[in-house]
Amino acid sequence: MSDSTATDSTGTKAAKPKRNRLSGGFFRFILTRFLLIIPTVFILVTIVFFVMRATGDPISAALGGRLTPEELSKRIHAAGYDRPLIVQYLDYLGGLLHGDLGTTLTDNQPVITILTRYGAATFELAFLSLIVALIVGIGLGRIAARHRDHAADAGIRVFAILCYATPVFFLGLVLKLIFAVWLNVLPSSGRSDLSSEMQFQRLVSPTGFYIIDSLQLGDMTVLTDVLRHAVLPALALGLLTAGVFIRLVRTNVIATYNSGYVEAARSRGVSESRLLKKHAWRPALIPIITVMGMQIAMMLAGAVLTETTFEWKGLGFMLSTYLKARDFVAVQGIVILIAIIVAVVNFIVDVVAALIDPRVRY
Amino acid sequence: GVKDDGAGATANAGSAITIGTTDKITSVDPAGSYDNGSYAVQIQIFPFLYAQNYNTSELSPDIAADDGTWNSDGTEFTVKLKDGLKFANGNDLTASDVKFSFDRIKKIDDPNGPSSLLANIDSVTAKDDTTVVFKDTVPYDVTLKQVLSSPAGPIVDEDSFDADKLTPADTIVSKKAFAGPYTLTSFKNNESAAYAKNDSYQGLTPAKNSAVQVKYFADASNLKLAVQQGQVDVAYRSLSPTDIEDLSKDSKVKVVKGPGGEERFLAFNFKIQPYGEKSSEPDANKAKAVRQAVANLIDRDELSTKVYKDTYTPLYSFIPDGLAGHDDTLKAAYGDGNGKPSAEKAKQVLEAAGVKTPVDLKLQYNNDHYGSSSADEYAAIKNQLEADGLFKVDLQSTEWTQYNKERNVTDSSDGAYPVYQLGWFPDYSDPDNYLSPFFRDGNFVNNGYANKEVNDLIVKQAGEKDASAREEILKQIQKLETEDLSTIPLLQGAQVAVTGANVKGVTLDASFRFRYASVTKG
Amino acid sequence: MTESQNANLAEIKDLSVSFMTDAGSIKAIDRINFTIPRKTVVGVVGESGSGKSVTARSIIKLLPETATTSGAVYLSKRDGSDSLDVLSLSGEQLREVRGSEAAMVFQEPNSVLNPVYTIGWQIEEGLRAHGMKDKKELRAKAIDILKKVGIPDAETRVDYYPHQFSGGQKQRIVIAMALVLNPGLILADEPTTALDVTVQAEILDLLRLARDEFDASVLIITHNMGVIADIADQVVVMYRGHVVEQGTVDQIFYHPKADYTKRLLGAVPRIGQKLTVHDRDGHVLEREADWREQPVAVEAKGLTITYPGHLMQPDFKAVDGIDFTIHRSEVLGLVGESGSGKSTTGRAIAGLQKVSGGSLNVLGIEMNGVKERDFKPKRADIGFVFQDPGSSFNPLMTIAENVAEPLIVHGKYGSVAEARDYVGDLLEMVQLPRAYMNRFPHELSGGQRQRASLARGLALKPSLLIADEPTSALDVSVQAKVLQLFKKLQVEIGFACLFITHDLAVVDMLADRIMVMHKGRIVEHGDADDIMQRPQNPYTKKLLASLPVPDPREQRIHREHLHELLASEA
Amino acid sequence: MTESTVNKVGVPGDSRLNDLKVNKSGPWWTKAPIIKDLRIAVGWQKGMLVTGLVITLFFIFLAIFAPLIAPYGYSQMKDASGQSFPTQAAPSAEHIWGTTVGGYDVFSRTIWGARTAIIAIVIAVLLSIFAGVLLGLVSGYFGGWVDRVLVVIADAIYSFPSLLLAILMAIMISGGQSGLWSGIFASGISITVVYIPQYFRTIRAEVVRIKSSAYVESAKVVGASTWRIMTKHLLKNSTRTLPVILTLNSSEAILTLAGLGFLGFGIEPTAASEWGYDLNRSVADVTAGIWWTAIFPGLAIVLIVLGITLVGESLNDLADPRLRARKSAGEVVGSIEDTSVDPSEKPGVRNEVVAELDAARNPLAPGETPVTVIDHDPAIPGSEWTGEGKAPASDEGKE
Ligand SMILES: Nc1ncnc2c1ncn2[C@@H]1O[C@H](COP(=O)(O)OP(=O)(O)OP(=O)(O)O)[C@@H](O)[C@H]1O
Ligand SMILES: Nc1ncnc2c1ncn2[C@@H]1O[C@H](COP(=O)(O)OP(=O)(O)OP(=O)(O)O)[C@@H](O)[C@H]1O
Numbered sequence A: 001m002s003d004s005t006a007t008d009s010t011g012t013k014a015a016k017p018k019r020n021r022l023s024g025g026f027f028r029f030i031l032t033r034f035l036l037i038i039p040t041v042f043i044l045v046t047i048v049f050f051v052m053r054a055t056g057d058p059i060s061a062a063l064g065g066r067l068t069p070e071e072l073s074k075r076i077h078a079a080g081y082d083r084p085l086i087v088q089y090l091d092y093l094g095g096l097l098h099g100d101l102g103t104t105l106t107d108n109q110p111v112i113t114i115l116t117r118y119g120a121a122t123f124e125l126a127f128l129s130l131i132v133a134l135i136v137g138i139g140l141g142r143i144a145a146r147h148r149d150h151a152a153d154a155g156i157r158v159f160a161i162l163c164y165a166t167p168v169f170f171l172g173l174v175l176k177l178i179f180a181v182w183l184n185v186l187p188s189s190g191r192s193d194l195s196s197e198m199q200f201q202r203l204v205s206p207t208g209f210y211i212i213d214s215l216q217l218g219d220m221t222v223l224t225d226v227l228r229h230a231v232l233p234a235l236a237l238g239l240l241t242a243g244v245f246i247r248l249v250r251t252n253v254i255a256t257y258n259s260g261y262v263e264a265a266r267s268r269g270v271s272e273s274r275l276l277k278k279h280a281w282r283p284a285l286i287p288i289i290t291v292m293g294m295q296i297a298m299m300l301a302g303a304v305l306t307e308t309t310f311e312w313k314g315l316g317f318m319l320s321t322y323l324k325a326r327d328f329v330a331v332q333g334i335v336i337l338i339a340i341i342v343a344v345v346n347f348i349v350d351v352v353a354a355l356i357d358p359r360v361r362y
Numbered sequence B: 001g002v003k004d005d006g007a008g009a010t011a012n013a014g015s016a017i018t019i020g021t022t023d024k025i026t027s028v029d030p031a032g033s034y035d036n037g038s039y040a041v042q043i044q045i046f047p048f049l050y051a052q053n054y055n056t057s058e059l060s061p062d063i064a065a066d067d068g069t070w071n072s073d074g075t076e077f078t079v080k081l082k083d084g085l086k087f088a089n090g091n092d093l094t095a096s097d098v099k100f101s102f103d104r105i106k107k108i109d110d111p112n113g114p115s116s117l118l119a120n121i122d123s124v125t126a127k128d129d130t131t132v133v134f135k136d137t138v139p140y141d142v143t144l145k146q147v148l149s150s151p152a153g154p155i156v157d158e159d160s161f162d163a164d165k166l167t168p169a170d171t172i173v174s175k176k177a178f179a180g181p182y183t184l185t186s187f188k189n190n191e192s193a194a195y196a197k198n199d200s201y202q203g204l205t206p207a208k209n210s211a212v213q214v215k216y217f218a219d220a221s222n223l224k225l226a227v228q229q230g231q232v233d234v235a236y237r238s239l240s241p242t243d244i245e246d247l248s249k250d251s252k253v254k255v256v257k258g259p260g261g262e263e264r265f266l267a268f269n270f271k272i273q274p275y276g277e278k279s280s281e282p283d284a285n286k287a288k289a290v291r292q293a294v295a296n297l298i299d300r301d302e303l304s305t306k307v308y309k310d311t312y313t314p315l316y317s318f319i320p321d322g323l324a325g326h327d328d329t330l331k332a333a334y335g336d337g338n339g340k341p342s343a344e345k346a347k348q349v350l351e352a353a354g355v356k357t358p359v360d361l362k363l364q365y366n367n368d369h370y371g372s373s374s375a376d377e378y379a380a381i382k383n384q385l386e387a388d389g390l391f392k393v394d395l396q397s398t399e400w401t402q403y404n405k406e407r408n409v410t411d412s413s414d415g416a417y418p419v420y421q422l423g424w425f426p427d428y429s430d431p432d433n434y435l436s437p438f439f440r441d442g443n444f445v446n447n448g449y450a451n452k453e454v455n456d457l458i459v460k461q462a463g464e465k466d467a468s469a470r471e472e473i474l475k476q477i478q479k480l481e482t483e484d485l486s487t488i489p490l491l492q493g494a495q496v497a498v499t500g501a502n503v504k505g506v507t508l509d510a511s512f513r514f515r516y517a518s519v520t521k522g
Numbered sequence C: 001m002t003e004s005q006n007a008n009l010a011e012i013k014d015l016s017v018s019f020m021t022d023a024g025s026i027k028a029i030d031r032i033n034f035t036i037p038r039k040t041v042v043g044v045v046g047e048s049g050s051g052k053s054v055t056a057r058s059i060i061k062l063l064p065e066t067a068t069t070s071g072a073v074y075l076s077k078r079d080g081s082d083s084l085d086v087l088s089l090s091g092e093q094l095r096e097v098r099g100s101e102a103a104m105v106f107q108e109p110n111s112v113l114n115p116v117y118t119i120g121w122q123i124e125e126g127l128r129a130h131g132m133k134d135k136k137e138l139r140a141k142a143i144d145i146l147k148k149v150g151i152p153d154a155e156t157r158v159d160y161y162p163h164q165f166s167g168g169q170k171q172r173i174v175i176a177m178a179l180v181l182n183p184g185l186i187l188a189d190e191p192t193t194a195l196d197v198t199v200q201a202e203i204l205d206l207l208r209l210a211r212d213e214f215d216a217s218v219l220i221i222t223h224n225m226g227v228i229a230d231i232a233d234q235v236v237v238m239y240r241g242h243v244v245e246q247g248t249v250d251q252i253f254y255h256p257k258a259d260y261t262k263r264l265l266g267a268v269p270r271i272g273q274k275l276t277v278h279d280r281d282g283h284v285l286e287r288e289a290d291w292r293e294q295p296v297a298v299e300a301k302g303l304t305i306t307y308p309g310h311l312m313q314p315d316f317k318a319v320d321g322i323d324f325t326i327h328r329s330e331v332l333g334l335v336g337e338s339g340s341g342k343s344t345t346g347r348a349i350a351g352l353q354k355v356s357g358g359s360l361n362v363l364g365i366e367m368n369g370v371k372e373r374d375f376k377p378k379r380a381d382i383g384f385v386f387q388d389p390g391s392s393f394n395p396l397m398t399i400a401e402n403v404a405e406p407l408i409v410h411g412k413y414g415s416v417a418e419a420r421d422y423v424g425d426l427l428e429m430v431q432l433p434r435a436y437m438n439r440f441p442h443e444l445s446g447g448q449r450q451r452a453s454l455a456r457g458l459a460l461k462p463s464l465l466i467a468d469e470p471t472s473a474l475d476v477s478v479q480a481k482v483l484q485l486f487k488k489l490q491v492e493i494g495f496a497c498l499f500i501t502h503d504l505a506v507v508d509m510l511a512d513r514i515m516v517m518h519k520g521r522i523v524e525h526g527d528a529d530d531i532m533q534r535p536q537n538p539y540t541k542k543l544l545a546s547l548p549v550p551d552p553r554e555q556r557i558h559r560e561h562l563h564e565l566l567a568s569e570a
Numbered sequence D: 001m002t003e004s005t006v007n008k009v010g011v012p013g014d015s016r017l018n019d020l021k022v023n024k025s026g027p028w029w030t031k032a033p034i035i036k037d038l039r040i041a042v043g044w045q046k047g048m049l050v051t052g053l054v055i056t057l058f059f060i061f062l063a064i065f066a067p068l069i070a071p072y073g074y075s076q077m078k079d080a081s082g083q084s085f086p087t088q089a090a091p092s093a094e095h096i097w098g099t100t101v102g103g104y105d106v107f108s109r110t111i112w113g114a115r116t117a118i119i120a121i122v123i124a125v126l127l128s129i130f131a132g133v134l135l136g137l138v139s140g141y142f143g144g145w146v147d148r149v150l151v152v153i154a155d156a157i158y159s160f161p162s163l164l165l166a167i168l169m170a171i172m173i174s175g176g177q178s179g180l181w182s183g184i185f186a187s188g189i190s191i192t193v194v195y196i197p198q199y200f201r202t203i204r205a206e207v208v209r210i211k212s213s214a215y216v217e218s219a220k221v222v223g224a225s226t227w228r229i230m231t232k233h234l235l236k237n238s239t240r241t242l243p244v245i246l247t248l249n250s251s252e253a254i255l256t257l258a259g260l261g262f263l264g265f266g267i268e269p270t271a272a273s274e275w276g277y278d279l280n281r282s283v284a285d286v287t288a289g290i291w292w293t294a295i296f297p298g299l300a301i302v303l304i305v306l307g308i309t310l311v312g313e314s315l316n317d318l319a320d321p322r323l324r325a326r327k328s329a330g331e332v333v334g335s336i337e338d339t340s341v342d343p344s345e346k347p348g349v350r351n352e353v354v355a356e357l358d359a360a361r362n363p364l365a366p367g368e369t370p371v372t373v374i375d376h377d378p379a380i381p382g383s384e385w386t387g388e389g390k391a392p393a394s395d396e397g398k399e
């Protein structure tokens, strides 16, 4: 019934189809999408502020083991952390409204600097992991869908679950044990050796993306060093995400593979491999891409543990460091960035999905 | 593009000594930090008026020209500076820089800063270019010189640093505002730092190497792998006992140990400990008996060998080994007299005071601030206390910020932990720093303990000019405390560094500072 | 190869198919035999589940993995050169046969068109699968076939996506996809069920075209005897996995042999046929009072209902200023094509949809701006029978609980247990065994569920009943039973009734007056007989003319009539 | 045309009606979620489900009988004779999986860890289901502003790294303490807070879907109150996907608990045994070649999550007709399916005609249970589990 009513409405549309489907309404969509970031950020900031402040202040976290209680409370008073929370909250919001993310409380860095420097590291890791996840996830997911309910499928699915079931810190431990301790072929932590690090200091305009930076330097040893450092973390985070991707791809391809249009194409003699590669794949891509977008957010979350395990000094690493130090200004800054990234990624995903799916019009 | 002036950094890169550490830096600017990680950077790049020479805890002039002189009533301390002192950027280092350095710490009064150390200093004046006068509120204050060598003591360039706010690390690096053994050539907060020898340094500990690079690790096990794989020449601080034990079996690396200023102890809350002032059955005698029984049952050897693999040593004294006044008073007073526990004595003490056994004890520790081995340490203590059925221990751990808030006895609260773990890292290596924060009124431990006699003695020793007289007082204080047991010292930390086989000169002494200057390679 | 195999395009021999299901294996068709001659339209009729689709799919072996077959399906090549048993083929051979020898047209055009590819690409895909490579030629063929099936402006529209076409156009495209491969046999599985009657007529014309111009045979599956009468040359009647009868269309319609065929034909609703109900003793049941003299139960004046548009888009006016009245004990039929606003009207009367303009008076309550609190007491007087008998029952509640719901809500009974006796009576009234009370909805067949739904609608003896296409999901035979029941109850209880349907024949059997809706407006409104015999409005005329008559001879004349009408319109 | 003639119509010579297979219902337990699924699963799918169940049951067994299985207590450091256990001792006869750096028996702690894990799951899942379902129900049914605000909040929480949120919540809830119950409750509640948005979203999506279904409308038509609609119609029907989400989130609860433990916000070792904590303590061991302290608790985590996830995924697949595998019969067998009269009907549902015949032949006695059919409702959507159980983006803002 709903189909037929839809038929009717599209039927009238078909008479005068819009050619430019990414027009006016589309930008309105972009706008709403972006305006939606504001409440999201606002809510996150609020939650994080109150939860963090309920668990302590940065001064006692840092100096509680050194100062007398009087001295401590004097400093807390001076810093204003003994004011009512709501006053402090409004104070902080006031700063935010002026576009001022502030400076971190524990090490006096402008939050903006933290975001750009460590953001680059996280992006680099996320990018590399995404490559791993996409290759493994799409490759194996499609194989599993094609051979569903056969041995290959079962094997791939168990592999996917293992990827997901193995905590990053345990996987990290095992990887380190194998590659850094036993085989001693890969470094166990960090983004580069100290010597490469020193080389980067020579750059006039370092990007923070070590791969790009080492290309800028034009030094092959630095590049290999950087890549060697990236292997284990990218693998750990990539596999974690790949587990999810395999499942996602498999489910969606199976669903489209069983759909009416694939059946119809089959009835016209289209070969099975083409059915999978063309007819089933492209429609499956729409939900896959949408969910993959959500996964980027998960990846940032997964990055906290991965970055901590491999000392990949990125946003996730800093986030947990600052969280422990109760540096709420720094945490808020990172949270805001993450919220924006999530929103932007989701937005990009929507655009891509819209480009793939001709039905989505704005 | 690549910077032209990067040559310095790269030229030395090959021969540079690389150091790995798990320290965390709060600030390079002395006014903004009061922690070991930042201090470890500052001692390399800033000079002090006084500092310890290698292998001693005594203070010697660093950039001061003499040992300083007190005026007749002990309120003014005059220090002469060496002539011709310069910063690496060519600026002269004069008395006015010294005044500037101390004034700004007080002025900025950063929440993370060391201003509280300067509480006794009333004012600083620059008499002339090489003469500085400190006005002190305590007559003949023996801690003044110590304070000058503490985290509040680095001398900075008044032309490069802001007088009323913190100066960012980048500015400090680019203005080359260094007058310590090293200059900082590049710095990335908590990631890496590169040091080059400062040739204009005329102080106590000039660098024996030309360049040092430091990599900051977050996780000790990664640091351990790095030193094992030769990525760093020296690994310093917070390696786990397991790491150190494993490394000491490794022929490619050497383990260097020295005394540590760090102290671990049990603190009693005098309000709510069993029979404490606010307990259901307040009885000072019984309360003391409980404390003494605990002291009798503790087996420090087990803690240091089994839990810490000798990276901590047993501590039977309130003033740690290596400092004046150190005396193992607790060894004789409790246990079997040789440092081993004695259940017999514990039982006697309790019986004598009429305490019903087993005593219920709520024991608190924290495992994110004093290292994860705390859990093992306190599990072992629980076992020791419970072994003979005298105590029944309820062991709990609490996360640090909460822990720190709840342990205190304040006007409004009696604190939440009857018996709990604490640790102490000194601001400067002087016995006073192990007494005042613990037993004086308004102290750091803040456990509701007050003993007028002890308090007076502590005040007295702080103004005692004569060293041997002072030591006498220190011993007296410790004797009193051994009886009172406001806290029970357990362990003294050892400083441990792990170096590559070809690295020499790592000196870990009672200064509790790791100076890069003495390290050589090859 | 025998003579007969050549004369017939396809021959189905002893075909059996069974499926593995959760409940064990079941046989869908059991040793069926029939033939498809060349250049003929073979209609397959039979109630739902009788195995029609499975039969058609077996012809190109398009069965799921869970299926097992036996017997043979001999399919001659188009040129008569060869004949093979499709069921013995597999892999590449099978792939070659599919599409080129026999192509399938499915029921739901929406689901068989890949939404993310242009229709041109999809048409070409079949050609590519059968070896055509040249891009220009592919495109030319696609455009050509689109023109043939009557897609206007084919050159541009070849690059459109499926959603840019109307339902009828989509079905044309699906047929084009089959035709472009020039197969000898087109298997059309209910190609018009999802479409309005007007569109259905066009699609049937197109299939005739396939036979007449492309010289293909067509196997058309349908429930609708009117469609059979309209298009089929031969008819196969299926019942419970068996072929009970095959013959020419005239044979089947005028001299049916099998009981089932006779019963099937008997159940088909026809225009002009009035439904009469009898009591146990065989007396004709009549309403006691003339509805015209009864008070008005529902009155609409300028009733307008709009659906709010999403995100700044304009609102959509689903019902646009209509006037009507329903008297007590009157049955008002509401007909119109899909999307014309019928359900919306019905929902508004039941208080499920907010009235946005005009006035709607239901049992004395003004619905425009009504508060749920004020309307609630009246709800006991209103019954509603939903279109889909399956989904209108809470699947987790037993039939008794479902049927007792209104009784409990209105405090007639305290609990389901107390209401059991009455619920049992209700079920018996709709001719369901009492014991069915304890079943869950999914344990009943569609017809049973629809009757239970009727029981629920009537539980409170309402004075107003809204029936939204209550029989459209049912087979004709079951439909006949439900309609009879409905009529009987209406006569007995005498409720006012809005009967919504898109089937003109059904409404003619039942309704006193008829309203024809088109795009939210009422285009014609009057006594049932007047509208059916003497339609005034061109839209009503077209609707009536498009409706195929379940009588081949009459339908031929009727079709002429439709073509004339369309010609005059153009 | 009367009822009776209708039913008498048949195919001449068709005796199939007589031997028509009526699906007998099994005993009540055959309809319980997992058992029902076990019965319909086949092939690899069944293999995976069974494997998952075996692993999960194994851990539940360990959890219940830990005191009997484990040779020592989770915080035991001395044997019966008062001799301290060695630390970091390699596997031996007394300590088959060796001892930890703190001198605990690895084998015993790994076994006891199952208990902690299972308790944490139960608490976390119960709490989050309760809160999530309630919120989802209210939000989905009433819509409007409350709904929009809740959705934005849920989305916002969702974009914050869940583990860090769990840490904060753990500190806040327990005051940083780490006894057994305070620790487990803190983990449980923090996991709850993190996962409420997921339950909320799932239930809400279900409710929004069901809200417009005909049976809810029909309840509205008869004038059922909001409360009645929510409790009678929406609640039960919207929670049908819960078993699936539940199992999948259980595994996440374990991972979160382990993550908390690993980062040092877990449960104190003398209060309970927790795998994440043990892993944390074993980090230094691994690089020193002491593998046994890390491998066993690590594998325990992997295994239990694997088991539960296998169950969850299998349930998910079985609940989704599109993903459910069926065997081929092999040969043409089986009785003819009773032809249904409703195209939406599924095989296995009994035919009206046959049912009536049956009823006439042997009418059911009042108390007798009716013939039921094991039938799977296709209305259950192919609930998309996306990694961490988060439902795909809702359509808000689109169009
Ligand atoms: N894939 C399948 N798995 C199991 N049973 C099936 C399958 N496809 C069809 N059946 C069963 O086979 C029988 C015949 O189905 P078929 O689809 O051929 O009926 P039909 O006559 O086309 O009915 P309709 O008019 O409703 O389309 C039915 O009982 C049906 O349930
Ligand atoms: N909830 C809704 N929101 C927006 N538009 C709707 C909604 N429901 C129906 N419509 C639109 O209102 C119009 C009339 O719908 P309605 O359901 O009343 O049609 P109908 O005549 O009952 O059709 P059918 O025969 O297919 O049931 C259709 O164009 C439909 O798309």
Ligand SMILES: [Mg+2]
Pocket: C052, C053, C054, C189
């Ligand atoms: Mg069919």
Ligand SMILES: [Mg+2]
Pocket: A001, C342, C343, C344
């Ligand atoms: Mg409708």
